[in-house]
Amino acid sequence: MDWHQIFAGRNDRMKASEIRELLKLLDQPDIISFAGGIPDPDLFPAEAFQEAFTQALTAENQATALQYSVSEGYAPLRDWIVGEMARLDIPCTRDNIMITSGSQQALDYLGKLLLNAGDTALVGWPTYLGALGAFNAYEPRYDRLDPETNRSAADYAEAAGEGQVKFAYMSVDFANPTGRTLDAQMRERVIDLADELDIAVIEDAAYQSLRFEGEALAPVLAREIARKGSIDACRTIYCGSFSKTLAPGLRVGWVCASKEVIGQLVLLKQAADLHSSTINQMAIATVAQNQFDTHVAKIKEAYRARRDSMLAALEKHMPDSVRWTRPEGGMFIWLDLPAQLNSADLLAQSLKSERVAFVPGHAFFADGTGTNTMRLSFSKMDEALIDEGIERLGRLIAAAL
Ligand code: PMP
Helix, strand or coil, rough: CHHCCCCCCHHCCCCCCCCHHHHCCCCCCCCEECCCCCCHHHCCHHHHHHHHHHHHHCCCCHHCCCCCCCCCCHHHHHHHHHHHHHCCCCCCHHEEEEEEEEHHHHHHHHHHHHCCCCCCCEECCCCCCCHHHHHHHCCCCCEECCEEECCHHHHHHCCCCCCCCCEEEEEECCCCCCCCCCHHHHHHHHHHHHHHHHCCCECCCCCCCCCCCCCCCCHHHHHHHHHHHCCCCCEEEEEECCCCCCCCCHHHHEEECHHHHHHHHHHHHHHHHCCCCHHHHHHHHHHHHHHHHHHHHHHHHHHHHHHHHHHHHHHHHHHCCCCCCCCCCCCCCECCCCCCCCHHHHHHHHHHCCCCCCHHHHCCCCCCCCCCCCEECCCCCCCCHHHHHHHHHHHHHHHHH
């Protein structure tokens, strides 16, 4: 059967990237991998989850834990999140929160909610690869969100052609892939631009809690509420996640936005999967209530040490012509290599001769540019191996130059 002729046209945009295929080969134990960008499993609060799941399965709780539940999400978890949002200067109520199966699901739903085929999504250049993947199914065009330039709203609107500009998407703190944080002025400018264009802002806060140093910056949503008085008057849609703080395998994230947006997202969720796993939401609620801050403080210490090791190793081993970011948190450092180097070719060589893995940067650009960039993750590698891996990578890059 020729499946292709009955697959819907939107599948044409859903290609497995060559890199993803390449990274599947990384299971071999001798590879030093800076590719993953995933939490260190040794830091999972496994014991706390064991207790939380046991508690959820007692005679008293099992009827809730194992049952269908509402699409909005488990109320005690939403209430805990309301408290968390208040700490970020985002006053809201339970009705402003919907639980999703990871923030990845929120990105899919937001694509579904906002994009007609041919509409424009404004994204970073580079941006989170998984956001491009989620939005691609809804067949958008992409344009470069660049608040640092004085590009006018009219210019963005004109570039959208027949379609409409619908939203600006940003990974705001210690972004995936660059590790950069959008500064206060740029956050304000994005709100100005969105107001002028009359579009939504999707604030991806997946790494928000993982700040190792420096002042926390008020989220875009907090700034918009300060201007407009109430979350229900705001165009910013905040996407949070427990994946980087507690555990990604439970697939629990949330959206915080105006009641109107949440109401429509709830309808999409009802239609898509009814609700996120009840027992997982209960377990996350218990662990968050008991030890969110202490646990996050602990993992930040570990990640900070690894970031420091990677920065020191880059300083020591990289040729002078290589530039990199100095993230204040998160999991990633971004390298800019001299323009003549191609990081996808380097990866192929590196896997063969140096046994070091990373993600070539072009995957994160909606137009496939950035071939001389790469993303390194420091989250999962032990400090001695970080130095060893960066030394090998530095040697490879120096030879290629
Ligand atoms: N946003 C960003 C910026 C991410 O890096 C990730 C995970 N890599 C996600 C969203 C999705 O994470 P999750 O679905 O586990 O919440």
